[in-house]
Amino acid sequence: MAVNIHDTFGAGFIGGMVTAILYGITTLQTYLYYVYYPSDSNSVKVLVAFIWVLDTLHVSFMCHALYYYLVTSFDDPNNLGTGVWSLFISLALNLCMAVLVQTYFTFRISHLTRSNIRWWLTSFIMLFVIAHFAFGLETVILMFIKKEFSALSQITLYAATPFAVTAVLSDIFIAASLCILLHGNRGSYVETNALVNTLMVYAINRCLLTSAVAVAEVIAFAISPGSLWFIAIDFVIGKLYANSLLASLNSRSALRGRNYTHNDSTSFRVNTINLTGLQSSSDSAGTQSKMTTSTVSPRARVKSIPGGDIDEIATSGEV
Numbered sequence: 001m002a003v004n005i006h007d008t009f010g011a012g013f014i015g016g017m018v019t020a021i022l023y024g025i026t027t028l029q030t031y032l033y034y035v036y037y038p039s040d041s042n043s044v045k046v047l048v049a050f051i052w053v054l055d056t057l058h059v060s061f062m063c064h065a066l067y068y069y070l071v072t073s074f075d076d077p078n079n080l081g082t083g084v085w086s087l088f089i090s091l092a093l094n095l096c097m098a099v100l101v102q103t104y105f106t107f108r109i110s111h112l113t114r115s116n117i118r119w120w121l122t123s124f125i126m127l128f129v130i131a132h133f134a135f136g137l138e139t140v141i142l143m144f145i146k147k148e149f150s151a152l153s154q155i156t157l158y159a160a161t162p163f164a165v166t167a168v169l170s171d172i173f174i175a176a177s178l179c180i181l182l183h184g185n186r187g188s189y190v191e192t193n194a195l196v197n198t199l200m201v202y203a204i205n206r207c208l209l210t211s212a213v214a215v216a217e218v219i220a221f222a223i224s225p226g227s228l229w230f231i232a233i234d235f236v237i238g239k240l241y242a243n244s245l246l247a248s249l250n251s252r253s254a255l256r257g258r259n260y261t262h263n264d265s266t267s268f269r270v271n272t273i274n275l276t277g278l279q280s281s282s283d284s285a286g287t288q289s290k291m292t293t294s295t296v297s298p299r300a301r302v303k304s305i306p307g308g309d310i311d312e313i314a315t316s317g318e319v
Helices: 006-036 042-072 085-112 115-146 149-183 190-223 229-250 252-256
Strands: 259-262 266-269
Touching: 006 042, 006 229, 042 085, 042 229, 085 115, 085 149, 085 229, 115 149, 149 190, 190 229, 190 252, 229 252
Parallel strands: none
Antiparallel strands: 259 266
16 A cells, blocks of 8 residues: 655654654753752652653654654555554653643642532543543554554544543633632732733643644544644644643742832732632631631732642732
C-alpha cells in the first residue's frame, strides 16, 4: 500500500519539531521553578519533577518513533503503514501528563470551595477527568491492537471522540469553577479586583488553548485517520498541559511583586493568601469558619502559601 509521506511522516516530523521547542520551554520553566520557589511543599516539587520526567520520556519515545519511520523503515512500505510501539506509548505519556495537571487544578479548586459543596463539585469535575483518562487509555490500547493506520478509523466513534470530548469538558469545568470561585472573592478595592481578573484570564486562557488543540486533534483524526496529523497535534498537547501547570506556579512571583497604592497614604505590597481559609464552612468548624464575611484590612499581611496562581489574591479587599 502506497504511503503519502507528506501527510503521514511529514506531519509527524513537523509535530516533532514543535514539540522539541515546547520541551525546551518546559525544561526552562522547571529549572526556574526550583530556583525561585525552594520553599514550596515537597508534594508540589515532586509533582513538577514527575511531570518533567514524563515529558522527557515522551520526547524520547517520540524521537524513537520518528527515527524508526524516517530512517530505519523508510524504504519498507509494510512498516510505514503500521504503528510502532514507541509511538503509542508517547500518546499514553501525554495522557498521563494531561490527567495529572487536570487533577492538580481540581484539588486546588477543592481548597477554594466551601465544605458544604466541596465534595460534590470536586467529584463532578473528577468524574470527567477520570472519564478522560479511561477513554484515552482505551484509545491507546485499541491503537496497539489495530496497529494499521488504515484501521484507526474504526475507533473514532467509541474511543477517540469520547476521549476528546471528556478532555474538553474537563478543562471547561475546571476553568469555569476557578472563575466562579475567584469572582466570589472580588471586593470593594480596585487592586483586588484587578488581580482576580488577571487570575480569571489565566484560567480561561489555559482552558481555551488545551481545548482548542484537543478539538483540532479529534477533527484531524475523524477526517483523516490514515494520516499522522492527529499524531502531530497530540505530540504538542502534552507540552501545553505541562507548561500550563508550570506557568501557574512560576507566575506567582510576578503577581506577588505588584505594588499598589491605596488612597494617598497607604502603600502596600500584594501578598498571597491561602484560599483554603476563605470557605465559610471548613473542616475546622468554629470561630474561624464564621469570619469569611469579614473585611481584611488594606494593611493586612498574610503569609504566602505555595500552590499556584489560583492561590494569589490581594489582601486589600473583602474576602
